[in-house]
Amino acid sequence: MxxxxxxxxxxxxxxxxxxxxxxxxxxxxxxxxxxxxxxxxxxxxxxxxxxxxxxxxxxxxxxxxxxxxxxxxxxxxxxxxxxxxxxxxxxxxxxxxxxxxxxxGRRRAGVALQAATRPGPPAMRVRADDGDLVLDGAVPWVTGWGAVDVLLVAARDGADVAFVLVDAAEGPTLAVEAQPLVAVQASATVELQLAGHRVPADRLVRRRPFAEVLASDAATLRVNGSLALGLVRRCTRLVGPSPLDGEVAAVRARLGAAGPDDLPAARAEAAALAHRAAGALAVATGSGAVRSGSDAERTLREALFLLVFGTRPAIRAALLDRLGAAPPPR
The missing domain is CATH 1.10.540.10 (Acyl-CoA dehydrogenase/oxidase, N-terminal domain)
Structure with missing residues (x-):
């Protein structure tokens, strides 16, 4: 392709x-x-x-x-x-x-998944009632509001996770609140709040055991690493030939070869490389890097965003270790 x-x-x-x-x-x-x-x-x-x-x-x-x-x-x-x-x-x-x-692309979709799939008490629940599905809860990070027609919402129902289609339209039982972000503010990321929100039962996409959803989560992490590598590629094009060219190829290869156990470390490596490459771009740009709206300034903020976007405990631990802030061994 x-x-x-x-x-x-x-x-x-x-x-x-x-x-x-x-x-x-x-x-x-x-x-x-x-x-x-x-x-x-x-x-x-x-x-x-x-x-x-x-x-x-x-x-x-x-x-x-x-x-x-x-x-x-x-x-x-x-x-x-x-x-x-x-x-x-x-x-x-x-x-x-x-x-x-x-x-x-005639219709466009977003996701509201993390509130029901993260460990601990669910922040989004669903129940059946009189032929409908009723959703209650909040999802803190929903991207693309105003640019999407439908959301795929994950909600807990006992030991299961139900994936439900919800129209992306505000109303008495569906509200959103804009999330001010340090970067990608144009992504229109909001907090989604559902209170007794009813959808027809045929909006159910599938239902899976919560333990199975958690076990399969690692498979979804790979592509997020490509966002970080894209930032590195941007930096290499603006900086010119440098050792970063070889590093991005090496990290790409490690991401591609990583299994579930190795993927968190590979993801952390990609995010850390983007952070370092953005710093290199700022230094190469010089004083213009601190001008709001410059490529270097925007890329630095985006690299910060990617240090925390889509993380999991294992990714966070690996990043802290790479950044020299891992807790000392007990």
Whole structure:
């Protein structure tokens, strides 16, 4: 799928990178950016071919994410949530009409998953009532509000996690509150609050045991590392030839080869490299790096964002160790 990677690289160079500073300043991803990704077929990247998707392998997905993130992290971040919904619908084998619309980019999706899948008491619950599903709780990080039509919400029901489709529209039982972020503010990330929110029972995508969801979580971590590698690629292009070129290739290879046990360390390595590369870009830029809106200033903030985005305890521990702040052994 080299053509897809080349298409993503061209979109990043011609559309995303030249307007990245303006997008961040405006605080919203232009619909035209997302339309361009849909027009290139990238909204169906993880979708099955019978539904109009491209059905590409994980290596191609990672490469496309990396290319787009090198251009503009906010746009890539919004689009990436959609891919997760497409993949989950495809795996469940349900909602064929919606899946076809999502693959074509006619409808666009976001995710609200972490409140029900994190260890400990669930922050989002679901129950059946008179032919409906009723959701209650809050999800602190939901990306792409205003740019998505539907959310895939994970909610706990006893020992199970239910994945439920919810229309992305405010109302008496669905409220959102903007999350002010240090970076990717244009991603329109909000806290989602549901209070007795009812949806038809046929909006259920699938139900899985909570323990099974946690066990499979590691498989979802790989692609987030490509966001960090995209930032490194941006830095290498702006700085020029340097040892960072070899390092990004090495980290990419480790991410690709990592199994579930090794993936947290590889993810930490990618985030730490992005942090260091952004610092190198600032130094190479000089005093202009402290000018608000410069490529270096924005990239530094985005590298900070990626140090904490999508982390898990094992990733955090590995990052603290790399940054020299791991707690001393007992």
């Amino acid at each position: 080299a053509d897809l990677v080349a298409t993503a690289r061209q979109l990043a160079a011609d559309l995303l990178a030249p307007s990245a500073a303006a997008v961040e300043a405006a605080g919203t991803v232009p619909r035209g950016h997302l339309d361009a990704l849909a027009g290139a077929g990238l909204y169906g990247l993880t979708g099955p071919r019978p539904a109009g998707g491209l059905g590409v392998d994980a290596v191609t997905v990672a490469a496309v994410v990396e290319e787009l993130a090198a251009g503009d992290l906010a746009t890539t971040f919004v689009w990436l949530q959609h891919l997760g919904v497409v993949a989950r619908l495809a795996a469940a084998g349900t909602h064929a009409d919606l899946l076809a619309d999502l693959c074509a």
